[in-house]
Amino acid sequence: MTEPLLCVENLTKRFGGFVALTDVSLAIAEGERLGVIGPNGAGKSTLVNCISGLLRPEAGRVYFAGGDITALPAYRRARLGIARSFQIPRPFRSMTLEQNLAIPRDYAAREPTDADALLAQLGLGPKRGALPGTLTQIELRKLELARALAARPRLVIADEVMAGLSHAEIDEMLTVLLALNKSGITILMIEHIMRAVMRFSQRVVVLDAGRKIADGAPADILADKEVERAYLGA
Protein backbone atom coordinates (compact mmCIF):
# COMPACT_ATOMS: atom_id res chain seq x y z
CA MET A 1 0.00 0.00 0.00
CA THR A 2 1.25 3.48 -0.80
CA GLU A 3 1.81 6.11 1.87
CA PRO A 4 -1.39 7.98 2.82
CA LEU A 5 -1.76 11.64 1.77
CA LEU A 6 -2.89 12.74 5.21
CA CYS A 7 -2.13 10.92 8.41
CA VAL A 8 -3.40 11.97 11.83
CA GLU A 9 -1.79 10.17 14.76
CA ASN A 10 -3.08 10.05 18.33
CA LEU A 11 -4.48 13.56 18.27
CA THR A 12 -5.62 15.04 21.59
CA LYS A 13 -7.07 18.54 21.92
CA ARG A 14 -8.27 20.14 25.16
CA PHE A 15 -10.09 23.40 25.79
CA GLY A 16 -9.40 24.07 29.46
CA GLY A 17 -10.85 21.09 31.26
CA PHE A 18 -12.90 19.93 28.29
CA VAL A 19 -11.32 17.28 26.10
CA ALA A 20 -12.56 17.79 22.56
CA LEU A 21 -10.46 15.07 20.92
CA THR A 22 -8.95 12.02 22.59
CA ASP A 23 -6.28 9.99 20.86
CA VAL A 24 -7.81 10.22 17.40
CA SER A 25 -5.96 8.62 14.49
CA LEU A 26 -6.96 8.41 10.86
CA ALA A 27 -5.44 8.28 7.42
CA ILE A 28 -6.60 9.24 3.93
CA ALA A 29 -5.11 7.84 0.77
CA GLU A 30 -4.45 10.07 -2.23
CA GLY A 31 -7.64 10.36 -4.26
CA GLU A 32 -9.87 8.91 -1.55
CA ARG A 33 -13.28 10.18 -0.42
CA LEU A 34 -13.45 9.97 3.35
CA GLY A 35 -16.50 10.96 5.38
CA VAL A 36 -16.32 11.96 9.04
CA ILE A 37 -19.58 11.86 10.95
CA GLY A 38 -20.63 12.18 14.55
CA PRO A 39 -23.28 13.78 16.74
CA ASN A 40 -23.06 17.42 17.78
CA GLY A 41 -20.02 18.08 19.94
CA ALA A 42 -18.28 14.91 18.76
CA GLY A 43 -15.18 16.91 17.85
CA LYS A 44 -15.56 17.06 14.07
CA SER A 45 -14.85 20.76 13.71
CA THR A 46 -11.99 20.56 16.20
CA LEU A 47 -10.50 17.81 14.05
CA VAL A 48 -10.80 20.01 10.95
CA ASN A 49 -9.15 22.90 12.76
CA CYS A 50 -6.28 20.71 13.94
CA ILE A 51 -5.70 19.42 10.40
CA SER A 52 -5.95 22.84 8.74
CA GLY A 53 -3.80 24.45 11.43
CA LEU A 54 -6.14 26.93 13.10
CA LEU A 55 -5.80 24.93 16.34
CA ARG A 56 -2.73 23.25 17.81
CA PRO A 57 -3.31 19.86 19.43
CA GLU A 58 -1.93 19.12 22.90
CA ALA A 59 -0.66 15.75 21.75
CA GLY A 60 -0.36 13.76 18.55
CA ARG A 61 1.01 14.49 15.13
CA VAL A 62 -0.29 15.39 11.69
CA TYR A 63 1.54 14.28 8.55
CA PHE A 64 0.78 15.51 5.06
CA ALA A 65 2.34 14.12 1.89
CA GLY A 66 5.01 12.45 3.99
CA GLY A 67 6.05 15.53 5.98
CA ASP A 68 5.32 16.37 9.62
CA ILE A 69 3.12 19.48 9.58
CA THR A 70 2.10 19.47 13.27
CA ALA A 71 4.01 22.68 14.02
CA LEU A 72 3.20 24.54 10.79
CA PRO A 73 0.89 27.56 10.84
CA ALA A 74 -2.33 27.35 8.83
CA TYR A 75 -1.10 29.44 5.91
CA ARG A 76 1.86 27.11 5.35
CA ARG A 77 -0.47 24.12 5.29
CA ALA A 78 -2.66 25.90 2.75
CA ARG A 79 0.42 26.37 0.59
CA LEU A 80 1.28 22.68 0.89
CA GLY A 81 -2.12 21.79 -0.52
CA ILE A 82 -4.64 21.55 2.33
CA ALA A 83 -7.71 23.66 1.63
CA ARG A 84 -10.89 23.89 3.66
CA SER A 85 -14.33 25.36 3.59
CA PHE A 86 -15.93 26.76 6.71
CA GLN A 87 -19.07 25.35 8.27
CA ILE A 88 -20.63 28.80 8.37
CA PRO A 89 -19.58 30.52 5.12
CA ARG A 90 -16.88 33.09 5.81
CA PRO A 91 -16.37 34.98 2.55
CA PHE A 92 -14.25 38.13 2.31
CA ARG A 93 -17.25 40.43 2.41
CA SER A 94 -15.71 43.58 0.97
CA MET A 95 -14.54 41.71 -2.13
CA THR A 96 -16.30 40.46 -5.23
CA LEU A 97 -16.40 36.71 -5.89
CA GLU A 98 -13.52 37.07 -8.30
CA GLN A 99 -11.46 38.95 -5.70
CA ASN A 100 -12.33 36.32 -3.09
CA LEU A 101 -10.73 33.68 -5.27
CA ALA A 102 -7.74 35.90 -5.96
CA ILE A 103 -6.59 35.60 -2.32
CA PRO A 104 -5.85 31.85 -2.33
CA ARG A 105 -4.75 32.14 -5.96
CA ASP A 106 -2.11 34.73 -5.03
CA TYR A 107 -1.16 33.37 -1.64
CA ALA A 108 -1.54 29.61 -1.65
CA ALA A 109 -1.68 28.12 -5.16
CA ARG A 110 1.54 26.58 -6.46
CA GLU A 111 0.20 26.49 -10.01
CA PRO A 112 -1.78 29.11 -11.91
CA THR A 113 -5.48 29.17 -11.05
CA ASP A 114 -8.21 30.02 -13.51
CA ALA A 115 -10.67 31.73 -11.18
CA ASP A 116 -13.21 32.36 -13.94
CA ALA A 117 -13.26 28.70 -14.93
CA LEU A 118 -13.68 27.68 -11.29
CA LEU A 119 -16.61 30.03 -10.78
CA ALA A 120 -18.18 28.79 -14.00
CA GLN A 121 -17.66 25.17 -12.96
CA LEU A 122 -19.58 25.82 -9.75
CA GLY A 123 -22.32 27.76 -11.53
CA LEU A 124 -21.23 31.11 -10.09
CA GLY A 125 -19.98 32.53 -13.40
CA PRO A 126 -22.65 35.21 -13.81
CA LYS A 127 -21.99 36.42 -10.24
CA ARG A 128 -18.25 36.88 -10.51
CA GLY A 129 -18.49 40.63 -10.00
CA ALA A 130 -21.06 40.45 -7.18
CA LEU A 131 -20.39 40.94 -3.48
CA PRO A 132 -20.93 37.92 -1.19
CA GLY A 133 -23.69 39.79 0.65
CA THR A 134 -25.96 39.37 -2.37
CA LEU A 135 -25.59 35.57 -2.59
CA THR A 136 -28.06 32.89 -1.52
CA GLN A 137 -27.15 30.15 1.00
CA ILE A 138 -26.17 27.57 -1.60
CA GLU A 139 -24.22 30.15 -3.58
CA LEU A 140 -22.30 31.08 -0.43
CA ARG A 141 -21.46 27.41 0.14
CA LYS A 142 -20.30 27.12 -3.43
CA LEU A 143 -18.17 30.21 -2.97
CA GLU A 144 -16.58 28.57 0.09
CA LEU A 145 -15.78 25.57 -2.06
CA ALA A 146 -14.58 27.68 -4.99
CA ARG A 147 -12.26 29.63 -2.72
CA ALA A 148 -10.84 26.40 -1.31
CA LEU A 149 -10.28 25.09 -4.84
CA ALA A 150 -8.61 28.29 -6.00
CA ALA A 151 -5.65 27.28 -3.80
CA ARG A 152 -5.15 24.29 -6.16
CA PRO A 153 -5.24 21.88 -3.20
CA ARG A 154 -4.42 18.20 -3.05
CA LEU A 155 -6.81 17.73 -0.14
CA VAL A 156 -10.10 19.55 0.35
CA ILE A 157 -11.79 19.46 3.74
CA ALA A 158 -15.48 20.15 3.18
CA ASP A 159 -16.79 21.16 6.60
CA GLU A 160 -20.57 20.71 6.50
CA VAL A 161 -20.94 22.24 3.06
CA MET A 162 -24.47 20.82 2.84
CA ALA A 163 -25.95 21.96 6.12
CA GLY A 164 -29.17 23.85 5.52
CA LEU A 165 -29.47 22.92 1.86
CA SER A 166 -32.53 21.34 0.22
CA HIS A 167 -32.53 17.80 -1.20
CA ALA A 168 -32.06 19.07 -4.74
CA GLU A 169 -29.25 21.37 -3.64
CA ILE A 170 -27.52 18.53 -1.77
CA ASP A 171 -27.61 16.44 -4.94
CA GLU A 172 -26.14 19.35 -6.87
CA MET A 173 -23.36 19.75 -4.31
CA LEU A 174 -22.62 16.01 -4.34
CA THR A 175 -22.29 16.06 -8.13
CA VAL A 176 -19.78 18.88 -7.85
CA LEU A 177 -17.75 17.12 -5.15
CA LEU A 178 -17.71 13.82 -7.04
CA ALA A 179 -16.48 15.59 -10.17
CA LEU A 180 -13.70 17.20 -8.16
CA ASN A 181 -12.68 13.88 -6.73
CA LYS A 182 -12.60 12.41 -10.22
CA SER A 183 -10.16 15.14 -11.22
CA GLY A 184 -7.77 13.79 -8.58
CA ILE A 185 -8.52 15.83 -5.47
CA THR A 186 -8.72 13.96 -2.19
CA ILE A 187 -11.81 14.93 -0.22
CA LEU A 188 -12.47 14.80 3.49
CA MET A 189 -16.16 15.40 4.07
CA ILE A 190 -17.36 16.43 7.50
CA GLU A 191 -21.08 16.07 7.50
CA HIS A 192 -24.19 15.76 9.56
CA ILE A 193 -26.44 14.60 6.78
CA MET A 194 -26.19 10.78 6.77
CA ARG A 195 -27.73 10.27 3.38
CA ALA A 196 -25.15 12.54 1.74
CA VAL A 197 -22.11 11.10 3.54
CA MET A 198 -23.10 7.52 2.91
CA ARG A 199 -23.61 8.19 -0.78
CA PHE A 200 -20.44 10.14 -1.19
CA SER A 201 -17.85 8.38 0.93
CA GLN A 202 -15.77 5.34 0.12
CA ARG A 203 -14.96 5.09 3.80
CA VAL A 204 -16.50 6.63 6.90
CA VAL A 205 -14.98 7.53 10.27
CA VAL A 206 -17.32 8.03 13.23
CA LEU A 207 -16.45 10.34 16.12
CA ASP A 208 -18.31 10.38 19.40
CA ALA A 209 -17.42 12.54 22.40
CA GLY A 210 -13.96 13.16 20.96
CA ARG A 211 -13.10 9.52 20.29
CA LYS A 212 -13.03 7.52 17.09
CA ILE A 213 -15.57 4.72 17.52
CA ALA A 214 -15.70 3.31 14.00
CA ASP A 215 -13.80 3.37 10.71
CA GLY A 216 -14.98 1.40 7.69
CA ALA A 217 -17.09 1.09 4.58
CA PRO A 218 -20.44 2.97 4.70
CA ALA A 219 -22.47 -0.25 4.82
CA ASP A 220 -20.47 -1.58 7.77
CA ILE A 221 -20.83 1.71 9.60
CA LEU A 222 -24.61 1.61 9.23
CA ALA A 223 -24.62 -1.88 10.74
CA ASP A 224 -22.29 -0.97 13.62
CA LYS A 225 -23.96 -1.30 17.03
CA GLU A 226 -21.76 1.28 18.74
CA VAL A 227 -22.50 3.87 16.05
CA GLU A 228 -26.20 3.24 16.45
CA ARG A 229 -25.91 3.73 20.20
CA ALA A 230 -23.95 6.97 19.76
CA TYR A 231 -26.55 8.38 17.44
CA LEU A 232 -29.72 7.05 19.01
CA GLY A 233 -28.53 6.85 22.60
CA ALA A 234 -30.09 3.38 22.93
Add this chain to the structure above:
Amino acid sequence: MAAGYAATRYVANDYYFYAAYIVLQYVVIATAWNILGGYAGYVNFGSAGFYAVGAYTAAILYQLFRPPLVAMIVGGGIAAGIIGLAAGYLTLRVKGVYFAIATLALAVVLETIVNNWDYVGGTRGIYVLHPHQVAGFANYARLLFFAMLVLAVASVVLARSIERSRLGRGLAAIRDDEQAAESAGVPTLRLKLFAATLSGALMGLAGAPFPYYVSHLEPGSAFSLAIAVNAIAMPMIGGATSWVGPVIGAVLLGGAQQIATVTISSILNLLIVGLLLIGFVIFAPEGIVGLIRRLWR
Protein backbone atom coordinates in the same frame (compact mmCIF):
# COMPACT_ATOMS: atom_id res chain seq x y z
CA MET B 1 5.52 69.59 -4.85
CA ALA B 2 6.97 72.14 -7.26
CA ALA B 3 3.91 74.28 -6.59
CA GLY B 4 4.52 73.82 -2.86
CA TYR B 5 8.11 74.97 -3.24
CA ALA B 6 7.04 77.91 -5.41
CA ALA B 7 4.61 78.88 -2.66
CA THR B 8 7.47 79.01 -0.17
CA ARG B 9 9.09 81.63 -2.41
CA TYR B 10 6.09 83.81 -3.26
CA VAL B 11 3.47 83.58 -0.50
CA ALA B 12 4.15 86.39 1.92
CA ASN B 13 2.26 85.44 5.08
CA ASP B 14 4.09 82.90 7.27
CA TYR B 15 0.89 81.85 9.00
CA TYR B 16 -0.22 79.88 5.97
CA PHE B 17 2.86 77.70 6.24
CA TYR B 18 2.31 77.03 9.91
CA ALA B 19 -1.30 76.03 9.22
CA ALA B 20 -0.51 73.99 6.11
CA TYR B 21 2.22 72.17 8.02
CA ILE B 22 -0.35 70.88 10.50
CA VAL B 23 -2.78 69.82 7.77
CA LEU B 24 -0.02 67.98 5.90
CA GLN B 25 1.17 66.39 9.11
CA TYR B 26 -2.32 64.99 9.53
CA VAL B 27 -2.28 63.66 5.98
CA VAL B 28 0.76 61.61 6.98
CA ILE B 29 -0.70 60.52 10.33
CA ALA B 30 -4.11 59.61 8.89
CA THR B 31 -2.51 57.70 6.01
CA ALA B 32 -0.25 55.90 8.46
CA TRP B 33 -3.15 54.97 10.74
CA ASN B 34 -5.12 53.71 7.79
CA ILE B 35 -2.48 51.17 6.72
CA LEU B 36 -3.12 49.20 9.89
CA GLY B 37 -6.59 50.46 10.84
CA GLY B 38 -8.27 50.76 7.47
CA TYR B 39 -6.56 48.10 5.38
CA ALA B 40 -6.08 45.41 8.04
CA GLY B 41 -8.88 46.44 10.42
CA TYR B 42 -6.76 46.89 13.55
CA VAL B 43 -7.77 50.09 15.35
CA ASN B 44 -4.83 51.89 16.90
CA PHE B 45 -5.68 54.32 19.71
CA GLY B 46 -2.05 55.02 20.45
CA SER B 47 -1.05 57.05 17.39
CA ALA B 48 0.12 59.91 19.59
CA GLY B 49 2.63 57.51 21.14
CA PHE B 50 4.27 56.75 17.81
CA TYR B 51 4.17 60.41 16.82
CA ALA B 52 5.87 61.32 20.10
CA VAL B 53 8.52 58.64 19.63
CA GLY B 54 9.37 60.36 16.34
CA ALA B 55 9.42 63.79 17.97
CA TYR B 56 11.49 62.73 20.98
CA THR B 57 13.93 60.71 18.90
CA ALA B 58 14.52 63.86 16.86
CA ALA B 59 14.98 65.82 20.08
CA ILE B 60 17.51 63.29 21.40
CA LEU B 61 19.42 63.32 18.12
CA TYR B 62 19.43 67.12 18.33
CA GLN B 63 20.87 66.97 21.86
CA LEU B 64 23.56 64.53 20.79
CA PHE B 65 24.72 65.65 17.37
CA ARG B 66 22.76 68.63 16.04
CA PRO B 67 22.23 66.61 12.83
CA PRO B 68 20.56 67.92 9.68
CA LEU B 69 16.74 67.81 9.59
CA VAL B 70 16.74 64.85 7.20
CA ALA B 71 18.68 62.72 9.69
CA MET B 72 16.27 63.66 12.49
CA ILE B 73 13.31 62.66 10.34
CA VAL B 74 14.84 59.35 9.29
CA GLY B 75 15.85 58.61 12.89
CA GLY B 76 12.35 59.36 14.15
CA GLY B 77 10.83 57.09 11.52
CA ILE B 78 13.15 54.20 12.32
CA ALA B 79 12.62 54.47 16.08
CA ALA B 80 8.82 54.59 15.74
CA GLY B 81 8.94 51.73 13.23
CA ILE B 82 10.83 49.58 15.73
CA ILE B 83 8.30 50.44 18.44
CA GLY B 84 5.54 49.54 15.95
CA LEU B 85 7.13 46.17 15.24
CA ALA B 86 7.65 45.41 18.93
CA ALA B 87 4.17 46.56 19.89
CA GLY B 88 2.72 44.59 17.01
CA TYR B 89 4.52 41.47 18.10
CA LEU B 90 3.11 41.81 21.60
CA THR B 91 -0.41 42.93 20.77
CA LEU B 92 -1.44 41.76 17.30
CA ARG B 93 -2.41 38.36 18.63
CA VAL B 94 -5.35 39.99 20.38
CA LYS B 95 -8.21 41.28 18.34
CA GLY B 96 -10.80 43.98 18.21
CA VAL B 97 -11.30 46.03 21.32
CA TYR B 98 -8.43 44.30 23.15
CA PHE B 99 -5.96 45.43 20.53
CA ALA B 100 -7.30 48.98 20.77
CA ILE B 101 -6.86 48.97 24.57
CA ALA B 102 -3.33 47.61 24.23
CA THR B 103 -2.34 50.45 21.89
CA LEU B 104 -3.86 52.98 24.25
CA ALA B 105 -1.83 51.49 27.09
CA LEU B 106 1.32 51.65 24.99
CA ALA B 107 0.90 55.41 24.52
CA VAL B 108 0.40 55.85 28.26
CA VAL B 109 3.53 53.81 29.04
CA LEU B 110 5.60 55.84 26.58
CA GLU B 111 4.31 59.11 27.98
CA THR B 112 5.13 57.98 31.52
CA ILE B 113 8.68 57.16 30.45
CA VAL B 114 9.15 60.57 28.85
CA ASN B 115 7.63 62.35 31.85
CA ASN B 116 10.25 60.77 34.09
CA TRP B 117 13.22 61.06 31.80
CA ASP B 118 15.35 64.09 32.65
CA TYR B 119 17.57 63.92 29.58
CA VAL B 120 14.60 64.93 27.40
CA GLY B 121 13.32 67.42 29.96
CA GLY B 122 10.69 65.31 31.72
CA THR B 123 7.37 67.09 32.19
CA ARG B 124 9.03 70.50 31.79
CA GLY B 125 9.92 69.82 28.19
CA ILE B 126 12.98 70.60 26.18
CA TYR B 127 14.10 73.40 23.88
CA VAL B 128 14.92 72.29 20.36
CA LEU B 129 15.85 75.38 18.38
CA HIS B 130 16.11 75.19 14.62
CA PRO B 131 18.99 76.80 12.73
CA HIS B 132 18.44 80.45 11.87
CA GLN B 133 19.00 80.26 8.20
CA VAL B 134 18.66 77.65 5.54
CA ALA B 135 19.64 77.75 1.90
CA GLY B 136 16.80 77.93 -0.61
CA PHE B 137 14.10 79.00 1.88
CA ALA B 138 13.17 82.41 3.25
CA ASN B 139 12.87 81.00 6.77
CA TYR B 140 12.77 77.73 8.65
CA ALA B 141 8.98 77.48 8.86
CA ARG B 142 8.90 77.30 5.08
CA LEU B 143 11.48 74.53 5.02
CA LEU B 144 9.46 72.55 7.58
CA PHE B 145 6.35 73.02 5.48
CA PHE B 146 8.17 71.75 2.41
CA ALA B 147 9.61 68.76 4.30
CA MET B 148 6.13 67.81 5.50
CA LEU B 149 4.77 68.20 1.98
CA VAL B 150 7.37 65.70 0.75
CA LEU B 151 6.49 63.29 3.57
CA ALA B 152 2.76 63.62 2.84
CA VAL B 153 3.13 62.94 -0.87
CA ALA B 154 5.49 60.04 -0.21
CA SER B 155 3.22 58.38 2.34
CA VAL B 156 0.14 58.73 0.16
CA VAL B 157 1.98 57.27 -2.84
CA LEU B 158 3.20 54.41 -0.64
CA ALA B 159 -0.28 53.71 0.77
CA ARG B 160 -1.79 53.73 -2.70
CA SER B 161 0.74 51.28 -4.07
CA ILE B 162 0.23 48.96 -1.08
CA GLU B 163 -3.54 49.09 -1.51
CA ARG B 164 -3.27 47.91 -5.11
CA SER B 165 -0.69 45.21 -4.48
CA ARG B 166 -0.92 41.58 -3.43
CA LEU B 167 0.03 42.79 0.04
CA GLY B 168 -2.93 45.17 0.12
CA ARG B 169 -5.33 42.42 -0.91
CA GLY B 170 -3.89 40.22 1.82
CA LEU B 171 -4.48 42.95 4.40
CA ALA B 172 -8.06 43.38 3.16
CA ALA B 173 -8.59 39.63 3.56
CA ILE B 174 -7.36 39.90 7.17
CA ARG B 175 -9.80 42.75 7.78
CA ASP B 176 -12.70 40.75 6.35
CA ASP B 177 -11.95 37.46 8.10
CA GLU B 178 -8.61 36.64 9.62
CA GLN B 179 -9.03 32.87 9.96
CA ALA B 180 -10.39 32.54 6.44
CA ALA B 181 -7.41 34.58 5.22
CA GLU B 182 -4.95 32.37 7.07
CA SER B 183 -6.65 29.27 5.65
CA ALA B 184 -6.33 30.74 2.16
CA GLY B 185 -2.56 30.95 2.54
CA VAL B 186 -2.21 34.53 3.83
CA PRO B 187 0.61 34.78 6.42
CA THR B 188 -1.57 36.94 8.66
CA LEU B 189 0.89 37.58 11.50
CA ARG B 190 3.67 38.59 9.13
CA LEU B 191 1.41 40.93 7.18
CA LYS B 192 0.05 42.54 10.34
CA LEU B 193 3.57 43.06 11.69
CA PHE B 194 4.56 44.68 8.42
CA ALA B 195 1.53 46.99 8.56
CA ALA B 196 2.19 47.87 12.22
CA THR B 197 5.85 48.64 11.52
CA LEU B 198 5.12 50.78 8.49
CA SER B 199 2.23 52.55 10.19
CA GLY B 200 4.37 53.32 13.25
CA ALA B 201 7.31 54.47 11.13
CA LEU B 202 5.17 56.91 9.13
CA MET B 203 3.74 58.36 12.35
CA GLY B 204 7.30 58.77 13.62
CA LEU B 205 8.26 60.56 10.40
CA ALA B 206 5.34 62.92 10.93
CA GLY B 207 6.44 63.64 14.49
CA ALA B 208 10.16 64.12 13.85
CA PRO B 209 10.07 67.73 12.53
CA PHE B 210 7.65 68.72 15.33
CA PRO B 211 10.35 69.79 17.87
CA TYR B 212 11.65 72.36 15.39
CA TYR B 213 8.11 73.44 14.62
CA VAL B 214 7.27 74.20 18.26
CA SER B 215 10.83 74.99 19.48
CA HIS B 216 9.82 73.81 22.94
CA LEU B 217 8.84 70.15 22.97
CA GLU B 218 6.90 68.89 25.98
CA PRO B 219 5.01 65.64 26.58
CA GLY B 220 1.60 67.33 26.63
CA SER B 221 1.85 68.45 23.03
CA ALA B 222 3.75 65.42 21.68
CA PHE B 223 1.33 62.91 23.25
CA SER B 224 -1.63 65.13 22.47
CA LEU B 225 -5.11 63.67 22.56
CA ALA B 226 -5.82 65.61 19.37
CA ILE B 227 -3.36 63.45 17.46
CA ALA B 228 -4.80 60.16 18.71
CA VAL B 229 -8.35 61.30 17.96
CA ASN B 230 -7.61 62.85 14.58
CA ALA B 231 -5.62 59.80 13.48
CA ILE B 232 -8.80 57.76 13.82
CA ALA B 233 -11.39 60.36 12.88
CA MET B 234 -9.79 61.53 9.65
CA PRO B 235 -9.65 58.14 7.88
CA MET B 236 -13.08 57.20 9.25
CA ILE B 237 -14.66 60.40 8.01
CA GLY B 238 -12.83 60.32 4.71
CA GLY B 239 -13.30 56.59 4.13
CA ALA B 240 -10.98 53.95 5.55
CA THR B 241 -10.78 51.39 2.77
CA SER B 242 -9.03 53.58 0.22
CA TRP B 243 -5.95 55.79 0.20
CA VAL B 244 -8.07 58.82 -0.80
CA GLY B 245 -10.13 58.66 2.39
CA PRO B 246 -7.44 59.71 4.88
CA VAL B 247 -6.34 62.50 2.54
CA ILE B 248 -9.88 63.88 2.22
CA GLY B 249 -10.42 63.49 5.97
CA ALA B 250 -7.14 65.17 6.88
CA VAL B 251 -7.62 68.09 4.52
CA LEU B 252 -11.25 68.68 5.54
CA LEU B 253 -10.91 68.12 9.28
CA GLY B 254 -7.41 69.51 9.55
CA GLY B 255 -8.40 72.56 7.55
CA ALA B 256 -11.60 73.08 9.54
CA GLN B 257 -9.63 72.84 12.79
CA GLN B 258 -7.11 75.42 11.62
CA ILE B 259 -9.93 77.79 10.67
CA ALA B 260 -11.78 77.12 13.93
CA THR B 261 -8.61 77.77 15.94
CA VAL B 262 -8.32 81.22 14.44
CA THR B 263 -11.97 82.18 14.25
CA ILE B 264 -13.73 80.43 17.15
CA SER B 265 -11.56 78.80 19.77
CA SER B 266 -8.82 76.23 19.93
CA ILE B 267 -10.68 74.29 22.61
CA LEU B 268 -13.73 73.69 20.46
CA ASN B 269 -11.65 71.81 17.89
CA LEU B 270 -11.92 68.38 19.43
CA LEU B 271 -15.61 68.85 20.07
CA ILE B 272 -16.14 69.49 16.37
CA VAL B 273 -14.11 66.40 15.48
CA GLY B 274 -16.01 64.28 17.99
CA LEU B 275 -19.41 65.37 16.71
CA LEU B 276 -18.42 64.81 13.09
CA LEU B 277 -17.04 61.38 13.90
CA ILE B 278 -20.24 60.33 15.66
CA GLY B 279 -22.28 61.66 12.75
CA PHE B 280 -20.27 59.75 10.19
CA VAL B 281 -20.18 56.51 12.15
CA ILE B 282 -23.98 56.60 12.36
CA PHE B 283 -24.96 57.97 8.96
CA ALA B 284 -22.05 57.17 6.66
CA PRO B 285 -19.90 54.40 8.15
CA GLU B 286 -17.91 54.14 4.94
CA GLY B 287 -16.96 57.79 5.06
CA ILE B 288 -17.04 60.39 2.33
CA VAL B 289 -15.49 58.01 -0.20
CA GLY B 290 -18.26 55.48 0.54
CA LEU B 291 -20.93 58.19 0.22
CA ILE B 292 -19.61 59.26 -3.17
CA ARG B 293 -19.43 55.68 -4.38
CA ARG B 294 -23.00 55.08 -3.28
CA LEU B 295 -24.24 58.19 -5.12
CA TRP B 296 -22.23 57.21 -8.19
CA ARG B 297 -24.00 53.86 -8.60
